[in-house]
Amino acid sequence: MDRVPILKIGDILLVSIQIDMEDQVALQLQENLADRIVSSGCHGVIIDISALDIVDSFVGRTLATIASISRVLDAETVVVGMRPAVAITLVELGLSLPGIRTALNVELGMELLARGRYEDDDEGQDDADEPTVTAP
Amino acid sequence: MDRVPILKIGDILLVSIQIDMEDQVALQLQENLADRIVSSGCHGVIIDISALDIVDSFVGRTLATIASISRVLDAETVVVGMRPAVAITLVELGLSLPGIRTALNVELGMELLARGRYEDDDEGQDDADEPTVTAP
Amino acid sequence: MTGGGAERITVSSDQDVVRVRQLVRTVAVAVKLSLVDQTKLVTAASELARNTLVYGGGGTVEVTRVDNGRRTGIHIVFADRGPGIADLDLALTDGYTTGGGLGLGLSGSRRLVDEFAIDTAVGRGTTISVTKWCR
Amino acid sequence: MTGGGAERITVSSDQDVVRVRQLVRTVAVAVKLSLVDQTKLVTAASELARNTLVYGGGGTVEVTRVDNGRRTGIHIVFADRGPGIADLDLALTDGYTTGGGLGLGLSGSRRLVDEFAIDTAVGRGTTISVTKWCR
Ligand SMILES: Nc1ncnc2c1ncn2[C@@H]1O[C@H](COP(=O)(O)OP(=O)(O)O)[C@@H](O)[C@H]1O
Numbered sequence: 001m002d003r004v005p006i007l008k009i010g011d012i013l014l015v016s017i018q019i020d021m022e023d024q025v026a027l028q029l030q031e032n033l034a035d036r037i038v039s040s041g042c043h044g045v046i047i048d049i050s051a052l053d054i055v056d057s058f059v060g061r062t063l064a065t066i067a068s069i070s071r072v073l074d075a076e077t078v079v080v081g082m083r084p085a086v087a088i089t090l091v092e093l094g095l096s097l098p099g100i101r102t103a104l105n106v107e108l109g110m111e112l113l114a115r116g117r118y119e120d121d122d123e124g125q126d127d128a129d130e131p132t133v134t135a136p
Numbered sequence: 137m138d139r140v141p142i143l144k145i146g147d148i149l150l151v152s153i154q155i156d157m158e159d160q161v162a163l164q165l166q167e168n169l170a171d172r173i174v175s176s177g178c179h180g181v182i183i184d185i186s187a188l189d190i191v192d193s194f195v196g197r198t199l200a201t202i203a204s205i206s207r208v209l210d211a212e213t214v215v216v217g218m219r220p221a222v223a224i225t226l227v228e229l230g231l232s233l234p235g236i237r238t239a240l241n242v243e244l245g246m247e248l249l250a251r252g253r254y255e256d257d258d259e260g261q262d263d264a265d266e267p268t269v270t271a272p
Numbered sequence: 273m274t275g276g277g278a279e280r281i282t283v284s285s286d287q288d289v290v291r292v293r294q295l296v297r298t299v300a301v302a303v304k305l306s307l308v309d310q311t312k313l314v315t316a317a318s319e320l321a322r323n324t325l326v327y328g329g330g331g332t333v334e335v336t337r338v339d340n341g342r343r344t345g346i347h348i349v350f351a352d353r354g355p356g357i358a359d360l361d362l363a364l365t366d367g368y369t370t371g372g373g374l375g376l377g378l379s380g381s382r383r384l385v386d387e388f389a390i391d392t393a394v395g396r397g398t399t400i401s402v403t404k405w406c407r
Numbered sequence: 408m409t410g411g412g413a414e415r416i417t418v419s420s421d422q423d424v425v426r427v428r429q430l431v432r433t434v435a436v437a438v439k440l441s442l443v444d445q446t447k448l449v450t451a452a453s454e455l456a457r458n459t460l461v462y463g464g465g466g467t468v469e470v471t472r473v474d475n476g477r478r479t480g481i482h483i484v485f486a487d488r489g490p491g492i493a494d495l496d497l498a499l500t501d502g503y504t505t506g507g508g509l510g511l512g513l514s515g516s517r518r519l520v521d522e523f524a525i526d527t528a529v530g531r532g533t534t535i536s537v538t539k540w541c542r
């Protein structure tokens with residue numbers, strides 16, 4: 001079973017998902033990432049999914065859960081690199097991931113995190129962290 | 137089968153629907169727009185429907201889906217120019233499109249996008265992205 | 273109720289649904305429906321013609337000018353020889369769909385017209401008739 | 408409808424679900440589905456194969472190229488001999504799950520394919536067939 005590597009770049013943890021993950025691998029990533037956030041003290045997580053040609057409800061839910069866990073641990077998550085066909089499919093599947101912040105690529109994701117950290121260090125994030133189930 | 141053109145104006149993609157679209161044309165627009173959002177890096181989409189004399193549930197759903205897809209790709213969508221008779225009919229049909237932001241015309245739509253981007257770059261978007269089915 | 277000459281469109285593609293919208297619009301203007309009523313009728317026709325195509329496997333739409341002595345109006349009949357509708361109450365419920373739509377076609381159209389009738393039999397097909405009167 | 412040679416995968420682990428995704432992707436490319444349609448079909452297959460594993464206790468997935476004279480497409484059958492689904496309407500409702508999932512697997516996949524059929528009997532198992540056609 002492959003592992004998804006987690007890189008530390010400055011104050012940010014970068015996860016680049018390069019493989020078609022088995023469900024267990026996705027769950028493992030969730031745990032490893034929580035550990036790393038705590039051990040590293042990082043305040044930002046970027047998950048690069050540009051290599052993924054699909055995101056099904058399991059992976060979608062995993063991404064949303066990671067975002068929620070990170071927030072509880074005082075870190076912000078941005079998912080970057082979602083392909084257009086994946087976005088279309090996710091929405092049609094009924095998963096619009098309202099609690100997940102997205103950006104086009106790693107660079108823009110880093111900008112977003114830098115700005116967010118600067119602006120609203122304090123602010124109580126809004127509720128919608130869980131994937132909302134909505135029929136399109 | 138006609139295509140609906142997508143224009144890039146600064147940081148905004150402008151879609152002006154000038155024809156009575158076949159269903160396939162509407163689906164194609166959805167795909168083309170997702171591609172353009174990613175390739176252009178635009179953060180705003182304006183869909184001008186002032187030329188449409190009706191919006192049925194298929195087109196209504198397509199507009200809502202486009203708004204959700206855009207959001208997943210980090211872009212905001214505003215639908216502009218809806219005629220009063222179309223608005224009345226949509227509500228009576230049972231489609232109130234709560235996830236869609238609207239403005240009177242392209243100019244006001246651009247203002248709305250500019251303001252939104254400036255103000256709440258950070259915030260986790262609100263929940264109601266999908267068309268809600270509501271009996272009037 | 274007397275009817276003028278009916279116009280009929282065979283519905284077997286997306287394009288035909290567009291044609292139905294255009295024909296209904298033309299007739300609605302001709303009988304002088306108000307703008308809002310035109311919009312409601314064309315929208316209902318679009319929903320029902322799409323159902324004829326998608327669920328009925330294609331069929332026909334017939335548009336007739338009618339006059340009941342007091343008012344003029346438009347009568348439209350959507351007919352297919354598709355699978356029919358087994359549970360009509362369910363199909364007429366807001367949000368119910370077997371096809372991944374929004375489930376507003378039947379229930380919504382019914383609200384948009386003055387008269388609405390369904391005749392359907394499983395395995396035989398579905399015929400829906402609607403009428404909109406000038407006010 | 409004629410079918411090419413079917414390919415079959417036995418689903419008894421997470422890894423097999425990954426194999427199903429890869430096989431469906433390969434066939435989807437071979438029959439020249441559009442990129443978006445490939446993505447939709449592989450996603451639906453992933454949801455349904457996971458259900459075969461998780462709820463059906465394992466089973467088989469069979470992928471066939473099909474041709475109905477007018478179009479080519481892919482037909483996939485997910486079969487298990489698990490507990491079956493007692494209330495199908497409920498299972499097909501967005502958000503309904505007995506397993507702590509998101510409850511989008513069945514309802515969502517149905518939206519992602521062109522044809523979707525379920526054959527299930529309590530205590531006997533579940534067979535789901537889907538088809539996606541080239542446009
Ligand atoms: N002409 C028809 N023939 C057979 N079934 C139909 C027909 N029209 C509607 N139905 C059934 O009724 C359901 C509800 O239709 P509708 O309210 O138009 O919603 P939608 O079109 O979004 O599915 C459809 O999903 C279909 O099962």
Ligand SMILES: Nc1ncnc2c1ncn2[C@@H]1O[C@H](COP(=O)(O)OP(=O)(O)O)[C@@H](O)[C@H]1O
Binds near residue numbers: 492
């Ligand atoms: N192959 C199957 N065998 C038995 N039950 C199933 C099967 N597939 C789905 N189900 C039932 O249908 C429910 C809904 O499935 P689904 O929409 O895929 O959501 P989820 O997978 O998130 O639970 C499941 O929770 C389960 O109870």
